[in-house]
Amino acid sequence: MHHPCDPVSIYMLAPLLFFFLATVAVAAALGLIVSRNPVTSALWLVLNLFCIAGLYITLNAEFIGVIQVLVYAGAIMVLFLFVIMLLNLAALPSLTSFDWKRGAAFLVAMAVLAQLVYVVAVAFEVLPETISPVASAVTGSAKVIGMELFTRYALPLEVIGILLLVATIGAVMLAKRRFA
Amino acid sequence: MDVTLVWYLSLSAILFVLGVLGVLMRRNAIVVFMSVELMLNSVNLTLVAFSQAMGDVSGQILVFFVMSVAAAEAAVGLAIVIALFRKKTTVDITEFNLFRH
Numbered sequence: 001m002h003h004p005c006d007p008v009s010i011y012m013l014a015p016l017l018f019f020f021l022a023t024v025a026v027a028a029a030l031g032l033i034v035s036r037n038p039v040t041s042a043l044w045l046v047l048n049l050f051c052i053a054g055l056y057i058t059l060n061a062e063f064i065g066v067i068q069v070l071v072y073a074g075a076i077m078v079l080f081l082f083v084i085m086l087l088n089l090a091a092l093p094s095l096t097s098f099d100w101k102r103g104a105a106f107l108v109a110m111a112v113l114a115q116l117v118y119v120v121a122v123a124f125e126v127l128p129e130t131i132s133p134v135a136s137a138v139t140g141s142a143k144v145i146g147m148e149l150f151t152r153y154a155l156p157l158e159v160i161g162i163l164l165l166v167a168t169i170g171a172v173m174l175a176k177r178r179f180a
Numbered sequence: 181m182d183v184t185l186v187w188y189l190s191l192s193a194i195l196f197v198l199g200v201l202g203v204l205m206r207r208n209a210i211v212v213f214m215s216v217e218l219m220l221n222s223v224n225l226t227l228v229a230f231s232q233a234m235g236d237v238s239g240q241i242l243v244f245f246v247m248s249v250a251a252a253e254a255a256v257g258l259a260i261v262i263a264l265f266r267k268k269t270t271v272d273i274t275e276f277n278l279f280r281h
Binding site for chain 2: 015018022025026029030032033041042045048049052055056058059060064067068072076079080083084086087101108109113116117120123139144148149153156160164166167168170171172173174175177
C-alpha cells in the first residue's frame with residue numbers, strides 16, 4: 001500500500017479525512033440534541049447525514065453513500081422539514097425542561113457509552129483485519145450489491161417493497177382528515 | 181497511523197449514545213424521532229464498517245434494508261404526529277398520557 005514514490009503527506013490523508021468527518025458528525029449530533037428549535041435540529045441532522053455519507057465513501061461503500069444522500073438526507077429529512085413547517089412548531093414555546101430527569105438520562109447514556117467503548121477496546125485483538133482497498137472497492141459497487149440483492153436477498157427485497165406500500169397507505173390514512 | 185475498524189466502531193458508539201441522549205432528554209416528539217434516526221445511522225455505519233473489513237457485501241445489503249425501513253417508519257411516525265397534533269395542538273410527549281388518572 002505504501003509506494004516509494006508517494007509524497008509523505010499523502011499518508012496523512014485517510015486519518016485526517018476520517019477525523020474531520022467524525023468530528024463534524026459528532027458536533028452535528030450534539031447540535032441536534034441541544035438546539036431549541038426543531039428546524040435547527042433537522043438541519044443539524046442533515047449535516048450529520050452528509051458526514052456519515054462521506055464516511056461511507058471512505059469505506060469504499062459508494063452505492064450506500066450515494067443512497068444515503070438521496071434517501072436519508074434528500075427524502076426523509078425533507079419529509080421531517082415539511083412536517084415541522086406544516087405544524088409550525090417553531091412558533092410553539094420551547095419544550096426543554098431542566099429537571100433531575102436530565103441528569104439521570106445523562107448518567108444512563110454515559111454508562112451505555114462506557115460499556116460500548118469497553119467492548120470495543122477489549123475486542124481490539126480479535127477484530128478481523130481490514131481487507132485490501134482493491135477488494136473492498138469491488139465489494140461496495142452497485143453491481144455487486146445488485147447481484148446479491150436480486151439473487152440471494154430477493155425475498156427480503158420484495159417484502160421491503162410491500163412494506164413501503166403499506167407504509168404509504170398507512171401514512172395517508174393516518175394523516176387525512178375524517179370527513180365526519 | 182492507519183484508520184482501522186475500531187475507529188469507525190468508536191464513532192458509531194458515540195453517535196449511538198448521542199441518539200440515546202436525545203431520545204431520553206427531549207420533549208419534542210419530532211426531535212425524539214430525529215434522535216432515533218441518528219441511532220439508526222450509527223448502526224448503519226457499524227454495518228458498513230464491518231462489511232468493508234470482512235469483504236462481505238451482506239452488511240451493505242442490510243444497510244439498504246435498514247434505510248428502507250427507516251423511511252417507512254419516518255413516514256408513518258410523522259403521520260401519527262400530525263394526527264396527534266391535530267387533536268391537541270402540541271407535540272410535547274409529556275402531554276400524551278392516556279393513563280393519566
